[in-house]
Amino acid sequence: MGEQSSSGELIVRCECGFEARGEQAQLVPIVQKHGREAHNMEATPEQVLAMARPA
Numbered sequence: 275m276g277e278q279s280s281s282g283e284l285i286v287r288c289e290c291g292f293e294a295r296g297e298q299a300q301l302v303p304i305v306q307k308h309g310r311e312a313h314n315m316e317a318t319p320e321q322v323l324a325m326a327r328p329a
């Protein structure tokens with residue numbers, strides 16, 4: 275139980291209602307995929323992280 279489940283996790287909430295949660299390395303590609311498929315937008319990792327809040 276050395277893991278800190280509350281730290282390191284981020285939440286991204288899109289304006290369309292889509293929500294993704296996870297560690298940064300998992301979250302970025304999920305949100306990029308959502309941006310492409312739902313909004314035809316290519317988001318950079320920096321843009322994804324700018325939208326992210328601590329979980």
Ligand SMILES: [Zn+2]
Pocket residue numbers: 288289290291292308312313
């Ligand atoms: Zn969206």
